Amino acid sequence: MxxxxxxxxxxxxxxxxxxxxxxxxxxxxxxxxxxxxxxxxxxxxxxxxxxxxxxxxxxxxxxxxxxxxxxxxxxxxxxxxxxxxxxxxxxxxxxxxxxxxxxxxxxxxxxxxxxxxxxxxxxxxxxxxxxxxxxxxxxxxxxxxxxxxxxxxxxxxxxxxxxGGNTVFSPLLRNGCGPGKKVGILGIGGIGHMGLMFAKALGAEVYAISRTSKKKEDVFKLGADHFIATKEEPDWAEKYYDTLDLVIVCAGSLKDVDFDSLPRIMQVGGRIVSISVPEQSEKIVLKPFGLLGVLIANSHLxxxxxxxxxxxxxxxxxxxxxxxxxxxxxxxxxxxxxxxxxxxxxxxxxxxxxxxxxx
Structure with missing residues (x-):
C-alpha cells in the first residue's frame, strides 16, 4: 500500500x-x-x-x-x-x-x-x-x-x-444519436466541441450551431457536416426548417439561446436537450405554442x-x-x-x- x-x-x-x-x-x-x-x-x-x-x-x-x-x-x-x-x-x-x-x-x-x-x-x-x-x-x-x-x-x-465528455455523451446516447440521424450541437465550447466529435463518431450527420462564424473552421476539423451561425444568418430558422432530430444545447448560459426559433428547425418528435447548469437566478423564456410536436428537456450527469x-x-x-x-x-x-x-x-x-x- x-x-x-x-x-x-x-x-x-x-x-x-x-x-x-x-x-x-x-x-x-x-x-x-x-x-x-x-x-x-x-x-x-x-x-x-x-x-x-x-x-x-x-x-x-x-x-x-x-x-x-x-x-x-x-x-x-x-x-x-x-x-x-x-x-x-x-x-x-x-x-x-x-x-x-x-x-x-x-x-x-x-x-x-x-x-x-x-x-x-x-x-x-x-x-x-x-x-x-x-x-x-x-x-x-x-x-x-x-x-x-x-x-x-x-x-x-x-x-x-x-x-464534460460524459455530460454531452449521455443525452446523445439516450436520445438515439446514430446513423440516419441529424444532430445539432449548440454552443461550441469545452463540452460542445466534444459533442461534435462524439455525435460524428456515433454515426450521425452533425450540425454545429454557434452565434457567429468565429469557430467555423474549428467545427469542420472536429467533424461537423454543417455550420449554422445564428447571429449572422437572419433566416436560419427558415433555412433549416424541419431538419433536425436532436439538438444538444451545450451553452454555458441559456440567456442567448433563441427558444422561439430553435424548435422550428426540429422535425416533429424532435428533441432539444440542454446540459447547461447556469447561475441559479437564470430563467429561460419561450412561447409554448412554438413547442408543438417538439420535446424540450434538461439532462444531468x-x-x-x-x-x-x-x-x-x-x-x-x-x-x-x-x-x-x-x-x-x-x-x-x-x-x-x-x-x-x-x-x-x-x-x-x-x-x-x-x-x-x-x-
Whole structure:
C-alpha cells in the first residue's frame, strides 16, 4: 500500500477573491470499507469549477476545492471493496462520488438522479462532510464511482471525458444519436466541441450551431457536416426548417439561446436537450405554442456505465479532444480561472504536474 497523507494538500478558494485560490490542506472524509483512495495525476477544468468557485450556485464552506475530471492511481482500498482495482492502477473520477446505490434510479444506471447523489465537490454527505475535488493531491471515493482508464487514452485527454465528455455523451446516447440521424450541437465550447466529435463518431450527420462564424473552421476539423451561425444568418430558422432530430444545447448560459426559433428547425418528435447548469437566478423564456410536436428537456450527469461506454468509443475510434495543459499551482489556477471567465479556451484546460506542486 502506498502512503496516504493525514491531510490532503490542495489549491482552493479561501475567501471572496475566488480568482486567486491558495494552497490549503484539509482533512479527508473518514475512510469507509468501500472507499478507494487515489493519488491524483491530473484534472480537467470544467465550467462548473468556475460557477462553484465564484459562488454562483450558493455559498460553500471554505476552502472550496473544485475539480471533477480526475485521473490518478489507486493507493488504498477498503476492506469490503469488491472491484478488481489494483494498487497502482490508473483510474478516473468524474463529477459524482456517492449515491445510495440501492434505489430504483441507482439500480437502473441513473446514479446521478438519486436523491442521495453527492457530487465530487461542493455537496454534503450524511455525516456533514462537504466533498472536495481534484485540485488536490489525493481524493477518497466510493469504489462504484472509480473508473478504469483504457491504456491508449493519455491521462490529460481522459480527464475531461469523465465530466464534460460524459455530460454531452449521455443525452446523445439516450436520445438515439446514430446513423440516419441529424444532430445539432449548440454552443461550441469545452463540452460542445466534444459533442461534435462524439455525435460524428456515433454515426450521425452533425450540425454545429454557434452565434457567429468565429469557430467555423474549428467545427469542420472536429467533424461537423454543417455550420449554422445564428447571429449572422437572419433566416436560419427558415433555412433549416424541419431538419433536425436532436439538438444538444451545450451553452454555458441559456440567456442567448433563441427558444422561439430553435424548435422550428426540429422535425416533429424532435428533441432539444440542454446540459447547461447556469447561475441559479437564470430563467429561460419561450412561447409554448412554438413547442408543438417538439420535446424540450434538461439532462444531468451521465451514469458510470455511460462513462465506460464513452471511454470505449474514444479508445476504439482513437479520438483526441482539444486541450491546453497547465502545471497546477496558485498562479496557473488564477490564470485559467480568468481565461475561463472570458471564454478564452480552445477547448478544455487540464491541470498537470501534480507531483511537482504537491510533492
Amino acid at each position: 502506498l502512503q496516504y497523507p493525514e491531510k490532503i494538500d490542495a489549491i482552493g478558494v479561501v475567501d471572496s477573491d475566488w480568482k486567486h485560490p491558495k494552497r490549503v490542506a484539509f482533512e479527508p472524509r473518514t475512510f469507509g470499507p468501500k472507499d478507494i483512495d487515489i493519488k491524483i495525476e491530473c484534472c480537467g477544468v470544467c465550467g462548473s469549477d468556475i460557477h462553484a468557485a465564484a459562488g454562483n450556485w450558493g455559498d460553500l464552506p471554505k476552502p472550496v476545492v473544485v475539480g471533477h475530471e480526475i485521473i490518478g492511481t489507486v493507493v488504498r482500498k477498503g476492506s469490503e471493496c469488491t472491484s478488481e482495482f489494483e494498487i497502482g492502477q490508473r483510474v478516473g473520477v468524474g463529477a459524482q462520488c456517492y449515491s445510495c446505490l440501492k434505489c430504483h434510479r441507482c439500480l437502473n444506471n441513473n446514479e446521478s438522479y438519486c436523491d442521495k447523489c453527492v457530487t465530487t465537490y461542493g455537496q454534503f454527505f450524511d455525516d456533514g462532510y462537504c466533498s472536495k475535488g481534484g485540485y488536490a493531491s489525493h481524493i477518497r471515493v466510493n469504489e462504484h464511482f472509480v473508473i478504469p482508464i483504457p491504456e491508449n487514452i493519455p491521462s490529460e485527454y481522459a480527464g475531461p471525458l469523465l465530466c 451521465g451514469s458510470i456505465e455511460e462513462i465506460k461506454q464513452l471511454l470505449k468509443l474514444v479508445s476504439e475510434k482513437n479520438l483526441r479532444i482539444w486541450i491546453e495543459k497547465y502545471p497546477i499551482n496558485e498562479a496557473n489556477v488564477n490564470e485559467v480561472f480568468e481565461r475561463m471567465e472570458k471564454g478564452d479556451v480552445r477547448y478544455r484546460y487540464v491541470f498537470t504536474d501534480y507531483d511537482k506542486e504537491f510533492n
